[in-house]
Amino acid sequence: MDKKDNQMRYLPLNQNDRAAMLDVIGVDNIDALFHNVPESARLKGLVDLPQHQSEHAVERHMAKLSAKSVSASSVPFFCGAGAYKHHIPATVDHLIQRSEFLTAYTPYQPEISQGTLQTLFEFQTQVALLTGMDVANASMYDGSTACAEAVVMAKRVTRKSKAILAPGLHPHYAAATQTLASTLDIQIDERDCRPGRDSHVIDHITDETACVVVQSPNVFGEIIDLAPIAEKAHAHKALLIAVFTEPVALGLIKSPGEQGADIVVGEGQGLGVGLNFGGPHVGLFACRQKLVRQMPGRVCGETVDANGDRGFVLTLSTREQHIRREKATSNICTNSGLCCLAFTIHMSLLGDAGLKQMAVLNHEYACHMADIIDGIQGAEVLNETFFNEFTVKLNKPAAEVVQQLADKGILGGVPVSRLTDGQDDLLLVCVTETSTDEDMHVFGEALAEILS
Structure with missing residues (x-):
């Protein structure tokens, strides 16, 4: 027990122990172990956080941060790109x-x-x-x-x-x-x-x-x-x-x-x-x-x-x-x-027939959404084939369009520019069995307004 700060500390290694370990490894200091981490990604100094807070204060603060997030189930949602929203029983x-x-x-x-x-x-x-x-x-x-x-x-x-x-x-x-x-x-x-x-x-x-x-x-x-x-x-x-x-x-x-x-x-x-x-x-x-x-x-x-x-x-x-x-x-x-x-x-709950039925719904809904988008001036579905996700070419940068859709309470897809450099006008749109006809038409109307 450290009498100065009244906290229990467990420091099993002294400086000599560390020096001996580094010598065996063949490096001069601990920082050398992290040379593969880019300098821009390394933290310099302590994290800018309060040193201590009461449990109640931390809970209130975290609740405020959480309230800034928009859940996929609370708005029309058309994001995919590797993570998909399906109904889970x-x-x-x-x-x-x-x-x-x-x-x-x-x-x-x-x-x-x-x-x-x-x-x-x-x-x-x-x-x-x-x-x-x-x-x-x-x-x-x-x-x-x-x-x-x-x-x-x-x-x-x-x-x-x-x-x-x-x-x-x-x-x-x-x-x-x-x-x-x-x-x-x-x-x-x-x-x-x-x-x-x-x-x-x-x-x-x-x-x-x-x-x-x-x-x-x-x-x-x-x-x-x-x-x-x-x-x-x-x-x-x-x-x-x-x-x-x-x-x-x-x-x-x-x-x-x-x-x-x-x-x-x-x-x-x-x-x-x-x-x-x-x-x-x-x-x-x-x-x-x-x-x-x-x-x-x-x-x-x-x-x-x-x-x-x-x-x-x-x-x-x-x-x-x-x-x-x-x-x-x-x-x-x-x-x-x-x-x-x-x-x-x-x-197990779906079974073979249930999975096929779920897949058919995904494809049919995506086809309906693609037809809606293809009818919008300034938007073109590029895919000749797709399952429940497709790429749309826009007449504006996709990231800007997605932000404007979000401002209207619609999570309208993933800009390709978020995944790879360039192709700023491409948007990935995903439709699953959780998308309603109302969601799709709301998205279509908002997209048409933004691209006009």
């Missing part, structure tokens, strides 16, 4: 709030984690069926990290180091992949992020290619025919990695597995997991059976115990903690357990 939240689920953690002792293992087993089954693949793991952090891990996996499988990223890959997914690849001697061949160009990646596949990464529907909402790309990739002994950000689309579009994909990764947030102002999300990862031993994450399997009763085990576990570090296939340390449980419950 109340049953989902009711079940995941149960203590046996809410407090469950990664099953380090499988013999006493049968409930957790079974839910993960069911989750894997659903993901494999949804993607048209042989096997799925027990989830990743999110879609972007799953994409990055898939590229690393392709390097291990093919023993080649060149990855081609299609122009329609979500820029955030491309950035996450670039970050991981930069540490593992993987060469990224990335095309400029623009609509209508994904089919051209087929011309860049060579014998040096480890994998081609193609998103469908892509970030512009376009549906891509993966089959010819898969055929060309396989001819050069490369893998096709199929990516998606909207899982509901797989209820209507031919699965990536049916189109020849070797690895399928994506974001599962659209089913069971709310927008939650940005997270958490749940990454989905599936592959062909022959590649399973190179797949990151963990796989839960079904077996029988000594009495012949059904039981569940960790069939494959790739984390460094469980096997020799040099044999590890991922730096992912855990699965998104609660989020994939929410996904599993929502999928």
